[in-house]
Amino acid sequence: xxxxxxxxxxxxxxxxxxxxxxxxxxxxxxxxxxxxxxxxxxxxxxxxxxxxxxxxxxxxxxxxxxxxxxxxxxxxxxxxxxxxxxxxxxxxxxxxxxxxxxxxxxxxxxxxxxxxxxxxxxxxxxxxxxxxxxxxxxxxxxxxxxxxxxxxxxxxxxxxxxxxxxxxxxxxxxxxxxxxxxxxxxxxxxxxxxxxxxxxxxxxxxxxxxxxxxxxxxxxxxxxxxxxxxxxxxxxxxxxxxxxxxxxxxxxxxxxxxxxxxxxxxx
Amino acid sequence: xxxxxxxxxxxxxxxxxxxxxxxxxxxxxxxxxxxxxxxxxxxxxxxxxxxxxxxxxxxxxxxxxxxxxxxxxxxxxxxxxxxxxxxxxxxxxxxxxxxxxxxxxxxxxxxxxxxxxxxxxxxxxxxxxxxxxxxxxxxxxxxxxxxxxxxxxxxxxxxxxxxxxxxxxxxxxxxxxxxxxxxxxxxxxxxxxxxxxxxxxxxx
Numbered sequence: 001x002x003x004x005x006x007x008x009x010x011x012x013x014x015x016x017x018x019x020x021x022x023x024x025x026x027x028x029x030x031x032x033x034x035x036x037x038x039x040x041x042x043x044x045x046x047x048x049x050x051x052x053x054x055x056x057x058x059x060x061x062x063x064x065x066x067x068x069x070x071x072x073x074x075x076x077x078x079x080x081x082x083x084x085x086x087x088x089x090x091x092x093x094x095x096x097x098x099x100x101x102x103x104x105x106x107x108x109x110x111x112x113x114x115x116x117x118x119x120x121x122x123x124x125x126x127x128x129x130x131x132x133x134x135x136x137x138x139x140x141x142x143x144x145x146x147x148x149x150x151x152x153x154x155x156x157x158x159x160x161x162x163x164x165x166x167x168x169x170x171x172x173x174x175x176x177x178x179x180x181x182x183x184x185x186x187x188x189x190x191x192x193x194x195x196x197x198x199x200x201x202x203x204x205x206x207x208x209x210x211x212x213x214x215x216x217x218x219x220x221x222x223x224x225x226x227x228x229x230x231x232x233x234x235x236x237x238x239x240x241x242x243x244x245x246x247x248x249x250x251x252x253x254x255x256x257x258x259x260x261x262x263x264x265x266x267x
Numbered sequence: 268x269x270x271x272x273x274x275x276x277x278x279x280x281x282x283x284x285x286x287x288x289x290x291x292x293x294x295x296x297x298x299x300x301x302x303x304x305x306x307x308x309x310x311x312x313x314x315x316x317x318x319x320x321x322x323x324x325x326x327x328x329x330x331x332x333x334x335x336x337x338x339x340x341x342x343x344x345x346x347x348x349x350x351x352x353x354x355x356x357x358x359x360x361x362x363x364x365x366x367x368x369x370x371x372x373x374x375x376x377x378x379x380x381x382x383x384x385x386x387x388x389x390x391x392x393x394x395x396x397x398x399x400x401x402x403x404x405x406x407x408x409x410x411x412x413x414x415x416x417x418x419x420x421x422x423x424x425x426x427x428x429x430x431x432x433x434x435x436x437x438x439x440x441x442x443x444x445x446x447x448x449x450x451x452x453x454x455x456x457x458x459x460x461x462x463x464x465x466x467x468x469x470x471x
Contacts, residue, residue, distance in 0.1 A: 011451060015425065017432050046458065046465055048339055049425050053400070055408040057329055058318045068301055070338045118439060231331040 001029040006036045014043050051065070062224040071225075185207035186247055193254035207265065219264050226260055229253045278412075297344045305430050311354065314428055317362050321423040322365035323372075324412045327441055336361040355437045358428075362420055369416060381384055403464065410460040414453050421446055422453035 006029045012024045030037050056110075079138045168238035208216060240246045295303035300439055320329035339360050347356060411419055417439070424435045432446045441449070458465065 011454065012447070015432070017447075042465075046454075047426065049461070049465060050407065051458070053403040053407045054427055055317070055321055055324075055411070056318055056404055057326060059316055060330060063312060063316075063330065063334065064305055064309070066343075067305075067334050067337045070334055071301060071341045071361075124338075228331065229328070231327055234327070235371065 001027045003029075003033060003036055006030070006033070006037060010040055010043060011034070014040070014047065050228065060220075060224070060227075062220045063219065066224050066228065183241070185249075189251055190254070193258065196258050197254070197261065200258060200265065204261050204264050211264075219260075222260050223257070226253065226257045230257060270346065293344075296341075297347070301341070304344065307353065308340065308357065309338060311357055315357065318358065318361055318423055318428060319365050321408075321411055321427065322362075322416070322419060323368055324408060328368060332364050333361070336364045352437065353428075355434050356432075358424070358438045359440075365420075366416065406461065406464060410457055413460065414456055417441070417445075417452035418449045418456070421449040422457065425450055 008025055009018055009022065009026060013023065013039065016023075018026065030040055211219070230250070230253045233253045236246040237243075237250045269290065292307055292350070296307055315397070316329055316333040319336070323329060323435060325333065336357070340357055343360070349356075355440045356425060364467075391401045420439055421435055421441070424430045425432075430438070430449075432443050435441070435446050436443050439446070
């Protein structure tokens with residue numbers, strides 16, 4: 001076999017996708033040709049490098065219970081279809097709307113108050129359509145954990161007690177962000193929430209070993225429900241980037257997650 | 268998670284289950300038995316999540332879409348004709364789910380530019396080596412994201428899931444020559460983008 005034929009087939013050889021007789025011809029050639037052997041060695045190293053540095057992702061322990069919930073949800077979806085459709089058509093109508101920075105800033109400020117209504121509606125709906133989701137999702141009101149002072153000076157960047165960060169605090173931080181474009185503002189708001197969530201999650205993870213098992217399961221299910229909402233609202237924002245309702249909706253979902261985490265830490 | 272490859276087989280072989288037991292499980296899953304369904308498909312959880320993550324490159328979305336994949340599979344079991352190809356069937360669904368999500372994302376000109384991997388990760392202090400690993404993983408992830416969707420699917424199914432061209436062709440619906448061609452080009456592009464990490468002698 002000539003070198004150029006060998007090199008042409010080298011990747012197929014690596015993938016074991018050549019016929020048996022061709023395979024043995026290539027093997028023979030590799031045994032005798034240093035240059036082609038080096039190329040083959042490089043291909044093997046490349047495959048090992050890619051495998052070693054394959055994108056890593058963790059799996060939530062609640063993965064299958066969520067699949068199960070959703071599988072049930074599909075069966076019951078007829079209950080909520082009309083409401084979802086109404087919401088979607090509302091989004092579409094607003095889709096073409098252009099908003100300026102000031103308008104966007106006021107939207108973010110108002111987001112939590114306005115959307116808690118929507119969230120309650122949706123939570124009620126979810127509660128009625130799935131018995132697996134614990135009722136806490138619907139009953140946790142934003143930023144009302146007893147004993148946590150609303151005027152706490154905890155900073156987002158150097159928190160001694162991250163559990164003191166409440167949505168109200170975060171809203172303050174968000175509103176202080178100098179708004180240039182609506183997109184940037186939303187991104188900033190989202191980043192702040194993600195920072196807070198990361199801090200709270202870390203604390204919550206530390207507390208896991210000390211938490212009662214049954215409570216932990218319930219907590220995980222609640223978080224799972226909130227995570228689903230976040231993912232859903234993020235998708236809506238991506239599809240309707242200039243839609244204030246979608247943005248509000250997403251930010252409230254983040255606030256909800258902050259709340260759930262705070263709830264866990266305060267228990 | 269270790270993203271170890273899962274070598275998929277054409278026919279299902281359930282651990283510790285005889286052929287009859289497997290048939291029974293499938294029959295029960297088709298009848299809507301969630302436990303049976305989970306028993307059959309649980310071992311594909313990580314491979315499916317990993318595949319979707321490689322496709323959409325958004326951590327929080329990957330798990331959600333993987334869940335959607337399994338929900339669709341659960342409801343699609345009844346209509347499944349060829350039971351001998353469960354794994355390729357499942358990955359076909361995963362690919363469709365990822366494709367729909369990517370199309371929806373594309374419709375929007377603006378992507379939310381947050382690297383959630385950074386924002387959401389548990390930022391415990393890590394030794395230098397670990398940090399480097401993380402960087403390399405994100406370099407590979409970003410290189411993958413730059414491949415076009417077809418090439419990315421073929422590349423991930425081959426390099427990470429280690430499937431045969433035939434299986435990839437079944438999952439994607441591409442012809443074998445297209446699979447071969449896309450894979451060749453994807454490898455060349457990845458090699459180019461990762462050249463500084465791979466060292467010399469890779470230009471082919």
